[in-house]
Amino acid sequence: MSDHLLFGKFDLYWANFIGLIVLTAIEVAAVGLDFSETITLFILVGIAIPKFIMIAAIFMHLWGDKDSKILTLTALFPAFFIVIMVLFIGLTHPEASIGLPEWCRPGYYKL
């Protein structure tokens, strides 16, 4: 893996490193350019996903190594629980807090 070349020419680690730097620069610039909130969120998600994959696949060797398949499955195993957490905690309906007992509503500080 460590001596793989991209397109037969470029060192994979260098290419990945430069790609990450460029994507981060775009990310920061996008926020500085004052797009609407929706477009900004779209850009940030659109950049975070490939950055995440680039680090996991190339720097963490999930792509191209002999154990890649089983280790990738291991890495994906918590995805099920992550989806549950995000869907049922992170993205519950905004009004849901009104229906919760008082002690677990936002703003309850009588600890």
Add this chain to the structure above:
Amino acid sequence: MSDGYHDNEHEHHASAWGPHDWSHGAPHNSWSPIIMSIGIGIFLYTVASVYSWGEMVDSSSIALVLIGMMITFFGLLIWWRQDASFDGVYEPKATGTPFQNIEIRKVAMWVFLMSEMMVFTSLFSTYMRYRFGIDSCQEVYESGSWIVNSQNVDTGEAVNCFLPASELIASSWFHIAPGAINTFALIVSSFTIVQALRWAKKPVGSVDEEVRRKRVYRYLGSTWVLAIIFLTLKMVEWFIGFYIPAIGPFHEHDIMSLVEEGYTIHADHYHPHHGWDDVHLAELAALHPEDYQAYLAAVGPNYEPTNAVMLADIRVSSSTFFVTTGTHGAHVFIGIIGLTYMTWKAWTGGYTPQNAVSIEYFGLYWHFVDLIWVLVFPFFYLY
């Protein structure tokens, strides 16, 4: 019992306390997990009785807290004695499905990282829940409802709303600079550590050993420096702030830290240094007719701005920010401890192709820290 394996097993007398003898087949049983579980159980149970909501309520159990910690440490010592590769070279392989013939430490590191992913997912879920579940302070301010409810500095009544840290951090290029530099620092450090691994792994004879030593310790040392820069800038951003001199187009001014701005976990009476007053709101509403109608509907057509300033309780938003970024920072700190040892070891020429996997396994942890930052930075600092 005539085959070699069982003969060896017979002579080996495997003990659940002693080190594994890897030349005699699969690792034997161990008491270590049970001992550590008991120790952690005693520790957590007694800590819960000593502290209640951050205050010490019963000091009589402190001795039991320490006993719990000692038992846990004892279990760790047994584990270390059993599984550590004391010659620094031997790499035991997993024997069970589905990880057969994969290095045990590599599998363990991945499983550990996935448990870490769950920790950060819970933090992200909490953040999303509150971010989307509580009205943003800007929306509350522009609705004018705080005027009707008299939630202002003069009355001392605060409105509960969500103020993402990005409102302060992404307010100018200078404010965003520490976080942005940290992002680049972590990416560069991910690159330097794979380069250290690459040089450590080069086959003996393909590279001069002195060149290998220098390259490995310089790359690891660079990673260490970048990690220190990360935490230093984190302190600047949280607590210290920085000074901008009058150079070129910039006028002389101070960039305040988050704490100096009042963005703390205790901020139940927060108001920004500029803004959130009803005079500004009236001007803003007049510029946007559609917002103006909503504003009038809330405050009434005869309301005259009095220079009242909205007061906000932002403890939920600041807590989610500091807990998440602080947990990430703690991981960076742990990485620095590991990097300190590894850099020293590399400086003494301790890394060879045979034991370079240590850098690989630490690298997995370090890349994971970078990976989490890839998510923390846009969603806590920029959005």
